[in-house]
Amino acid sequence: MLATLVDAPFHRPGWIWEEKYDGIRLIAVKDGGRVRLLTRNDKDRTADFPEVAAAVAALPAPTLVLDGEVVVFDADGVSRFQLLQRHAAGASPPIYVVFDCLYARGRDLMGEPLTARRAVLESEVREGPRLKLARRLADNGFEAFAEARRRGLEGVIGKDPTSRYQPGVRSPAWCKVKARAEEEFVIGGFTAPRGSRHHLGALLVGAWDGDALRYAGKVGTGFTEATLAALHRRLSPLARPQPRFVDPPRERDVTWVEPRLVAQIGFTEMTGDGKLRHPVFLGLREDKSARDVHWAGSREVRSDSRNVRQAGSGAARADANGEGPRASSRATPRTAAAPARSPGDATRRGTAARARPRRSHRRAPGP
Numbered sequence: 001m002l003a004t005l006v007d008a009p010f011h012r013p014g015w016i017w018e019e020k021y022d023g024i025r026l027i028a029v030k031d032g033g034r035v036r037l038l039t040r041n042d043k044d045r046t047a048d049f050p051e052v053a054a055a056v057a058a059l060p061a062p063t064l065v066l067d068g069e070v071v072v073f074d075a076d077g078v079s080r081f082q083l084l085q086r087h088a089a090g091a092s093p094p095i096y097v098v099f100d101c102l103y104a105r106g107r108d109l110m111g112e113p114l115t116a117r118r119a120v121l122e123s124e125v126r127e128g129p130r131l132k133l134a135r136r137l138a139d140n141g142f143e144a145f146a147e148a149r150r151r152g153l154e155g156v157i158g159k160d161p162t163s164r165y166q167p168g169v170r171s172p173a174w175c176k177v178k179a180r181a182e183e184e185f186v187i188g189g190f191t192a193p194r195g196s197r198h199h200l201g202a203l204l205v206g207a208w209d210g211d212a213l214r215y216a217g218k219v220g221t222g223f224t225e226a227t228l229a230a231l232h233r234r235l236s237p238l239a240r241p242q243p244r245f246v247d248p249p250r251e252r253d254v255t256w257v258e259p260r261l262v263a264q265i266g267f268t269e270m271t272g273d274g275k276l277r278h279p280v281f282l283g284l285r286e287d288k289s290a291r292d293v294h295w296a297g298s299r300e301v302r303s304d305s306r307n308v309r310q311a312g313s314g315a316a317r318a319d320a321n322g323e324g325p326r327a328s329s330r331a332t333p334r335t336a337a338a339p340a341r342s343p344g345d346a347t348r349r350g351t352a353a354r355a356r357p358r359r360s361h362r363r364a365p366g367p
Helices: 048-057 081-085 116-122 143-149 225-239 301-310 358-362
Strands: 003-005 017-020 024-029 034-038 063-071 095-104 131-133 155-159 170-180 180-191 203-209 212-219 256-259 263-264 280-283
Touching: 017 143, 017 170, 024 048, 024 095, 034 048, 048 063, 048 095, 048 131, 081 280, 095 116, 143 155, 170 256, 180 225, 203 256, 203 263, 225 280
Parallel strands: 003 170, 095 131
Antiparallel strands: 017 155, 024 034, 024 063, 063 095, 155 170, 180 203, 180 256, 180 263, 203 212, 263 280
């Protein structure tokens, strides 16, 4: 289940407000002593986070399916995606922040309201050095957002307490508001290094507008030597003779690549024509598909935004008094009736059911 991005903070009475974390979304599947950690695109990351897997395996429930994010916190207790990227280079160990429980002790919870799932989550998950529960913020949405801005958090997520868990759906019952300017972009090429830099100079990034990849900017900061070397290893096999961008920049010494890798980019603002100002590379998004990165104003975004606004009593439809949020032009929500794009996505339709521990599968009702 995915949250709908909205363009401004809002308040809705009764909603629950949680900190938005800057990490990698993972489904944790526990079956006895065995634990798997799966990304949204169904990649098994268990071996990458053994401390997290061990912490989940130590929980008393024989079977569990949890939803959360693996994060690394800075000295101020703020999650930073770039710190998580340096995990292999010796950064502090990651922590699994859990915000939902989909299955526990042979019981499928996806049809239960959020309040009931949270109660089970709190009873089953014991917090420790590698496991935390998602932190609740103020009951008022505006106050929650103000706290996020004050602390430098990535943002906030508001949730309808009656919402059921819908695998694969970007639901208006969960809405996220970003407090930091960060987005995912597709890498379409890189320039040659200059001066003392090695491997590559800058990344050329963009986003999909239908079947067209549109150019958004050149990212030349935020790299370490290790990052440059790793990016060059990943990008070199993807080289292609011509740019995939429909509007490629006029750059010299460019290696064009197949648009398969997704980068997390921080920036100060976006210009009116969608170009990035002062972009900084934060890391690769191994949990995101390049085809899910859409250009602001694309057909997918316009269609999905209309669906959010028309969602009946859905949380993303504006109230008559103006308290409700509007779907952001960068958002790519799908309505509850929309089919999942990929059966392999770990939070999409069917995957949560497939992730249920095998020994208890027969006892659980289908989602």
